[in-house]
Amino acid sequence: MKRGGDLAVTVLAGIIALPLGLLIALLIRATMGGPVIFRQTRTGRHGREFDILKFRTMRDRQYEDEPDAPRITRLGALLRKSSLDELPQLWNVLRGDMGVIGPRPTLPEQVVHYSTRQRGRLAVRPGLTGWAQVRGRNSITWPERIELDLWYIEHHSLALDLRILALTVKVLLRPAGITAAGGVNPGFPAPTQPTAEPASRIVLPRQATATAPRLAPEELRG
Template identity: 80%
Template sequence: MKRGGDLVVTVLAGSIALPLGLVIAILIRCTMGGPVIFRQTRTGRAGREFSILKFRTMRDMRYPDEPDAPRITRLGALLRKTSLDELPQLWNVVRGDMGVIGPRPTLPEQVVHYSERQRGRLAIRPGLTGWAQVKGRNSITWPERIELDLEYIAERSLALDVRILAMTARMLLRPTGITAAGGVNPGFPVPVTTTTRIVLPRQATAPRIPVEEAS
């Protein structure tokens, strides 16, 4: 979808999202206090980093390293289930950080582990929704999602964009794939490293030094 189409869809969606967003913001403020908006650094087109916006769904930590799951409020769980926590990202589209359709933007610490092929998903603006989102979302692995994103980039067209929008609307009415089996979303598979040791001659006094090699 071209930039002009992104803005048209955003304006149309914004007419509904703005009053709904105000109600959500008030509810968050009343149940969790401030801030209402959660910001997180993500990687966009050509590797450019930006701050993605979401409605806050978790209360503050009560102690260091408290797990995320207990911190999700009832309102937060509802926002996640309905994807309403993503509404503020319409502003990311207006700013040009994102488009309506494209690969979902991921964390910089994930992007650094992309293979050369996987970096191809950074060729276009990330999207509010995308081919991988409507084909499985969090119920499929990251490598599968990235392959679907690359498939979209190679075959993208107006007809495919319209199909994705229709499938997205259906998913909003009947949410699926929000979490993986067991309620835990799969993390990005970081390449395994192996550790070897250099053994020096016995007469040497230097200690053994571990050398890490990427697999």
């Protein structure tokens, strides 16, 4: 039933968004050249990897060590702020890689650091939007985001999905949490040493307690 709802919402959204998507593609082509679509491997349901699609927001490097921030074009910044760069993911939903609502798909190199409990996040299809997205997005730590996603999986219902959709509209109209403090999203905190999985529920930390190498802006966005 959820899959049927995903398809219905995606087809309706696709019909409405198609003219806008074509305009964005033409603008990207005119300002940055090709390719128009940015592809990246993400981990989906049950650990299956797939290519997530986004509109390209960064120009090519002019030299090998050029920083990433200057490569974000004016158009790219606008697409990111409005989340319009995510429109191509409607195709991911049609393909069955993703659903409309669920945890945002993460990079394989992040998933390998999941604890046994955190791997429960892979029990459902990743989504275009989700509980963690409307509760803070990139302004909260990875452990907090994962806990919110696990809570959603345990309590998901039609009423909760409708609430998330309503909150998503609010977030799109008043964008917040697109990047963390300082404008750079933190990488997934890799554990410094193996630890036993606690039997009790993990308490949400207020600050990340470990750090990991930072990835490029295109790679870190949800």
